Amino acid sequence: MGGRGNGGVTGRGVGLAGGAAALLAGGFRYGYPDLALLGAVALVAVVCGLVFAFWRPRLGVERAADPDRVARGEPARMTLTVRNTSRLRAANLVATDRCGGQSVPVPLLRLRPGNDTTVDYPVPTSRRGVVPIGPLRVTRGDPLGLITLARTYGGTASVWVHPRIHLLRAVPAGMARSLDGRIDKVPQGSITFDSLREYVVGDELRRVHWRSSAKVGELMVREQLDTSEPTIVVLLDDRVAAHPQGRDGVAESFESACEAAASIVAAAIREDVPVSLHLVTAVPAGPYLDVLTEAALRPGDLDATLRRMRAGRLGDTLVFLTGPGGRDDLGAVSALRGPYPVVMAGLFGDRDAAPVSAADGLIVIEAADGQEFAAAWDGVRGW
Known part of the structure; x- marks a missing residue:
């Protein structure tokens, strides 16, 4: 027609x-x-x-x-x-x-x-x-x-x-949070008490909390949580200021960061590890690889995003992927070591600058491209 x-x-x-x-x-x-x-x-x-x-x-x-x-x-x-x-x-x-x-x-x-x-x-x-x-x-x-x-x-x-996906063999271990506030790495999951809720048909009777049920007057069931299951949070820095070396609308440092994000997501899915992807300038929607395909450099507020990440406590391993312009922001990212036991930063496109100090437990990988990042990721012993 x-x-x-x-x-x-x-x-x-x-x-x-x-x-x-x-x-x-x-x-x-x-x-x-x-x-x-x-x-x-x-x-x-x-x-x-x-x-x-x-x-x-x-x-x-x-x-x-x-x-x-x-x-x-x-x-x-x-x-x-x-x-x-x-x-x-x-x-x-x-x-x-x-x-x-x-x-x-x-x-x-x-x-x-x-x-x-x-x-x-x-x-x-x-x-x-x-x-x-x-x-x-x-x-x-x-x-x-x-x-x-x-x-x-x-x-x-x-x-x-x-983006290209590079094979990552290493995956972060889980973090077990005990009642006294300690955080330990464990090879397998551990189940801890999380909350109480009303009984619904189909719940196992062994999970009924009888003492609370007697006080309330109806059956209450324990909600339990696997606190040691690793959860990876990937934060991709898609700010224009973080990747200033663009040419014809394309910044190679940002392309490398997208490859690193895709590689982490693929490794987590392969190992059946929960993973979430976040952008500094927007809230992603849709399959993660499609989100990374559409990602483009925009103006954004990193401080507001970090405040949201701190309040949300979305996982136990935070991976921040940025470019040359994000080097000075690594200190603010390392401040998330409270809600996130493990914080890693991937810095692309600025290998000739002064090395970043791994203060406050921040793990920093400086790489020229996604393939070099994958090799350095597998060599990390700080999980």
């Missing part, structure tokens, strides 16, 4: 239309029938060009990405199928498909009614992000080149280019 169109009369068409008007006017005014005949022929040519160009072919467009989600640098292809749904005329058109910032030619020569043609082309995956594809742009003109008209057909699709 057809979409919006644009285009119009070419320079040749404007000249021919003007010449037709002048010949007709001169022929009728001064009695030269030959001039009037030439003007009429030129006018008929312009009208025929308009009719030819404005004929709207009926095209069905289908597209499929294989795959539609891919890691940076891995291959992905788009398959485009165009069907001529007209009943009477064959399509002989010039068409291009939009793939990111590129135009891909789509041959539609002698496409007979009911027939289709398929084009398969690679999708650029050299950069992390969402690659928009489509719509199909069809340009139609008359044989004399008097009129050109472009229309769009079909919808759009997207290919999600995720």
Whole structure:
């Protein structure tokens, strides 16, 4: 089906239309029938060009990405199928498909009614992000080149280019919180009392707290919590100020930080360890890899985010990933050592600066890219 169109009369068409008007006017005014005949022929040519160009072919467009989600640098292809749904005329058109910032030619020569043609082309995956594809742009003109008209057909699709994932073999251990306030690392989970609630059908009777039930007058059940289960909290610094060495809207330090975040999330999921992803400038929504794919540098307030992280106490291991501009903020991050027993910082893109002191128990990994971060992560002994 057809979409919006644009285009119009070419320079040749404007000249021919003007010449037709002048010949007709001169022929009728001064009695030269030959001039009037030439003007009429030129006018008929312009009208025929308009009719030819404005004929709207009926095209069905289908597209499929294989795959539609891919890691940076891995291959992905788009398959485009165009069907001529007209009943009477064959399509002989010039068409291009939009793939990111590129135009891909789509041959539609002698496409007979009911027939289709398929084009398969690679999708650029050299950069992390969402690659928009489509719509199909069809340009139609008359044989004399008097009129050109472009229309769009079909919808759009997207290919999600995720950050590269590097294998992390080490995973933080759990933290057991005892009643006297101590924090110990334990290899397995431990169950401790958390709260009381009313009994509901299906609860185990061995969890009924009889003394409290007698006081309240109805059955109360103990809620228990596995306090030693490790919970990793990843905080990605997506502030513009943290990654000042960007070029053409891309900062390599931020790309490396996204790769590190994706690697941590993938390792936690593989080991069945709870993990949460947070951004400094926004509240993420959706699958974590999709969030990292869409992440972009924006203005943000790190202090407000750290206050929220402190109040929330979202886990026991905090990993802060930042760029050269976040070096001076590591002190504020290390202050979260209270609610978060283990705090780690990944610093990207600033290896030549003075080393960061690991004061207050802050673990700092300085890395040039995501692969170097993964190697250093596995070497950490401070979990």
